[in-house]
Amino acid sequence: MTTIELSQRTITYREAINEALDLEMARDDRVILFGEDVSGAPHSEEERHFDAWGGVLGVTKGLAGKHGRERVIDTPITESAFIGAGVGAAATGMRPVVELMFIGFMGVCLDQIINQAAKMRYMFGGKAKIPLVIRTMTGAGFRAAAQHSDSPYSTFCHFPGLKVVAPSNPADAKGLLAAAIRDDDPVIFCENKVLYDTPGPVPEGEYVVPLGEASVPREGDDVTIVAISRMVGVAHQAADSLASSGVNTEIVDLRSLAPLDTDTVLASIRKTGRLVVVDEDNPRCSVATDIAALAATQAMEYLAAPVKLVTAPHTPVPFSPVLEDAYVPTPERVVEAVRATLA
Amino acid sequence: MTTIELSQRTITYREAINEALDLEMARDDRVILFGEDVSGAPHSEEERHFDAWGGVLGVTKGLAGKHGRERVIDTPITESAFIGAGVGAAATGMRPVVELMFIGFMGVCLDQIINQAAKMRYMFGGKAKIPLVIRTMTGAGFRAAAQHSDSPYSTFCHFPGLKVVAPSNPADAKGLLAAAIRDDDPVIFCENKVLYDTPGPVPEGEYVVPLGEASVPREGDDVTIVAISRMVGVAHQAADSLASSGVNTEIVDLRSLAPLDTDTVLASIRKTGRLVVVDEDNPRCSVATDIAALAATQAMEYLAAPVKLVTAPHTPVPFSPVLEDAYVPTPERVVEAVRATLA
């Protein structure tokens, strides 16, 4: 019989994010939150309309009730203006958490992220800091088609000045979001929408997972699988099935995509000599090719087999469920890739 | 005594681009050109104001005179609207060539490129085509600071549906631009502004360099340098200096960044067993890491030494000339990297 410890109570990924926001807002009144419908019904003073949505998938629900509409602020559909407002507020003493509903909407506001938030500190000779968090949703599998399902976090990783994180489970979601909010640099916080309902043990109270540190949720010495966000779960499924045929898989969950925990990745590659990278983002100029490049430049002599990538194809995300399921990397594809490195 | 053949007359990179536009406009009246000040003084009917600029660095100068303001059209500063107009016009029977002045401005219009131009064909089940060319300037070295000097073509390579080219010399500039205009897919055409005054032999009349084919401007069997755009020149300088100590360098000029000519790259790696990639873009999630990933996944067994990358640092482009010169990869850094692969 198992007893659930209080410190290990189980909540969902969605709840973990909500909790981190709640705690950080309570801790620091410079933290404010804004985005489209993050509370809901901003036009109405009626109680029955209050907090009508809490974001399109309910992640920020309840925060306006706890912290007031003065700190949980709905916006018009005007991403350039309000994400830029996040930058301007961050540069002048606030610590805003703004929501870019889906990461695929980056194109309507990218300038404020890559040319303002990311470059200001450098262009100003270090005389500015931008403690801004941009929360956004990634991930295919929601039947939401090409513009609402892709995961181009690689674009953010490309631009110096940004940090990028992508938690794979509720505890990391809570801890990394707290770290992102406390960080003095702009952080893109990528929530995988397919994980929102996933439960997991999450420490209560303040909990911080440092940026830039990968985790190794499964140790093994035959092969290293480096995975991101929802693909960590896919890696576990693959590892389970490989275990039954005696293959010991080590899984590295990157967690932070920028900065990368190169030490953990390289140590694992040096240990296992075999590398498979699993990423649901498109393959060109991606975090997946970065990991392969890391191996090729810094661990080649340890590699016993060619590196294997398992990613989405170089296509937009299709709508049809059968196609979308074929788009996202599967445990079967990962198993095959691992087997190829062992051949 | 040398005679210059007519077919090999020498013109600059700028003139080569202008010539390609001129020829393609003459050839196909669906080709139209628009962007900010691509002709100049659009408010005036006075002859003395006509064609006042021809683009900020004079690349399109004269085209309005030849083809009329009906086809060379100035725009307000409104990149989302006019690049999106390029997409809409391309989807409905025209073949527009639009100018995004500097590639660093992608952030104010990216949605129309990545979510509309790039995805339309796929989302519509193949029932649309978008024969659009977006001309844009890349390249550091112009003392133009962080927002006007970076080269994030990798972002465009990342998104399925786009093609990306980056010519390194006048002949390729002419031939690739002609190919881009004739192509039925959206193409991002990256002009390196530091090369505009560079002269080179360019065939007269119609001249097409197919997309997706790298060139090998220098053959050698000791080491492969894969380079892009202005870095091809840097690679040549490095190769010259290496030659004096007996190292035979092969240079692969990618020319097309998407699609990549993987065959040519892999053949060269297999031949030399050593790979150095030179790219002035930032390193994370870049074409440079893609080439390293290509080697790690498909040519590892041929590599006699770890892959070496020589790129810009993970920083914005600094203004100060001394810093900017330290930012851009130099022949010295390339030589060092090559020597490391030979050590």
Place this chain on the structure above:
Amino acid sequence: MDMDRNSLVEAYRRMRTIREFEDRLHKDFAGGEIPGFVHLYAGEEAVAVGLCSHLGDGDFITSTHRGHGHCIAKGVDTAGMMAEIYGKAPGSCNGKGGSMHIADVDKGMLGANGIVGGGPPLACGAALSAKKRGTDNVVICFFGDGASNQGTTLEGMNLAGVWKLPVVFVCENNGYAETTSYKYSVSGTDIAARARGFGMPSVAVDGLDFFAVAEAAGEAIARARRGEGPTFIEAQTYRYYGHFEGDSIAYRDREEEESFRSRDCLSRFRQTVTSQGLVEAADLDAIDGAVAAEIEQAVTDALSAPDPSLDSLTTDVYVDFPASQLWMFQDEPVRV
């Protein structure tokens, strides 16, 4: 209104088709049959049809995430649409686009669009194309009250003005963007006035009144065809269902919905044409029956239609691209 009987019948048929299509989706979504985000147009039919009844296949429209009504109004085949919404091979986009991306370029329908404000720049381009190709075709650019705040929309209005493009901007002010009233999101709250700041004629009409919409549309379209540039129409309307299916609609009141439903565009149209003796009620009833059968058939066919082949995952990305690079850096998965 100078519409003949045939046009009136056709307009009714299209409005009725939209209503039937959307009501059916509402029902079937609740039944768990339909994947993804589905945004219904029910309630707003008079806007799409009032505009599109003036158009031919050579004219274009751009649309939004709430695109079914625009598609039907522009003549896109409902069987293909239904199959698309179910993600099936015979869908308008072969199942690759889904509800948010239904398109039919040959019919002049440039796609529903998942990006708020995605359409106006495209509309400018199609209009530029119409002009450069020497036609008198026009483009209708549909967007919402929420979208009227998006930079791309505002830029599009300015560009259309500068280039004197044959575009009619139609803001479907259905009161809300998701949960947010335009009274909050639109600074100044007067959307039509905003367009005047871009130097174009601008008018607000009762979007529940087909005839009011069609009249404003007729003038704007004629102006565009004459080469006199863009016009803005704010059509005040309402969506009967939630923002998308599954929305609990906690941000507005039932009474508000009732007050709009009591002015339902279809009932009013029927009332007007029958009371004026323009069309017989029996003829409209016949249309109702035919449309119901058409949609029933579309659902039946969609349900039994085949899924897209797995090969189609990597087709239609480009016109021309090396197949091997669609699975770049990896082995193409083996399908079993």
Place this chain on the structure above:
Amino acid sequence: MDMDRNSLVEAYRRMRTIREFEDRLHKDFAGGEIPGFVHLYAGEEAVAVGLCSHLGDGDFITSTHRGHGHCIAKGVDTAGMMAEIYGKAPGSCNGKGGSMHIADVDKGMLGANGIVGGGPPLACGAALSAKKRGTDNVVICFFGDGASNQGTTLEGMNLAGVWKLPVVFVCENNGYAETTSYKYSVSGTDIAARARGFGMPSVAVDGLDFFAVAEAAGEAIARARRGEGPTFIEAQTYRYYGHFEGDSIAYRDREEEESFRSRDCLSRFRQTVTSQGLVEAADLDAIDGAVAAEIEQAVTDALSAPDPSLDSLTTDVYVDFPASQLWMFQDEPVRV
């Protein structure tokens, strides 16, 4: 105008400093001394100073590529600015930003900006911050006639209206965006009217008349400080030099320039204050001399200042980041 003598003297000193600074850059650029793109503000001084004379260090401004005038008006040190333009270590941004990115956050100057339309969203943010921090500080958002067409600018106006932010939007209509007259680029040609479409008070003033600008500014800023939201000011002005240094200015006529120069803001200011006996001509002359000496010194110092150290290439990217990843995938170059 209710400005006291000290304020008038200070306003003159700042305008004069801008003029001297820009004229000097014009000369030295022609001499080939100055790297990069340099956009001069000469001619427009009354706008920046007319606005900023109402501000304290706790108030913010956002700027443009043509930012020198805004910087000086907001009190940024000219020696640091000059060194920055030369890319030297003691520059305001340690040589990393250059002319297009001069900033001084402590002085409330949020940076020149190389992106047309980059400033308005930032201005909304600084204003939100001022509000949330419980201050009565305001933000002045400067931008050009060309920028008035950019989506980000238009979005910023709407957001400021919705959130009732203490922002004053100042469109410096100097007639041109590069080669393009606002008569072409601004549909409807009335920029101030456009702002009214966002529900905010909007006024056009003679931007060559310091007193007209300062008066409109005073009202707008007071309104913002009272928490009544944004105001729009279109200041009609002119740039004396080309779009950037090196521009042959083939798109406008010498006579047009002369007609603006004949109404020069500095001469008019001098004329007004001396004729009304508010300040003595001799005092203004003394300022002219002092300013000339200050700029001369700034140039001398900039020329002899050290370059930034090569190590600074990779500092200031982040507050906190692993140093090794600033040369990711490669060896850090050996400097000799």
